[in-house]
Amino acid sequence: MSAQPEFAPVPPAAPAPAAAARLLTRIRADHRAERWQPAFERDWAKALEDSRQTYDLTPLHHVVRTWQNRLDTAPAVDAFTSGALDDEDGIDLDQVLGARR
16 A cells, blocks of 8 residues: 555646736736735745745745736626625625634
């Protein structure tokens, strides 16, 4: 019997080398640029420092994927919030998780 798993998950593909620059261009073109650009730059700087210390590009890839997802889903969030859709059937997170400390 082997202690190795039969299936090892495949890690996501690495973003393109210029992905961060393209993201910054998209962020600057967005109407939220005033708030999002400093947040992206802060996330990127922290990931860059982590990568320098560990010699691992994973933190940078994580920042790129996170911001790509944020920018890709922003139009749907805008449509939901501006469409006056009824969200009264939602459940308060405190009811699900209980009181947080």
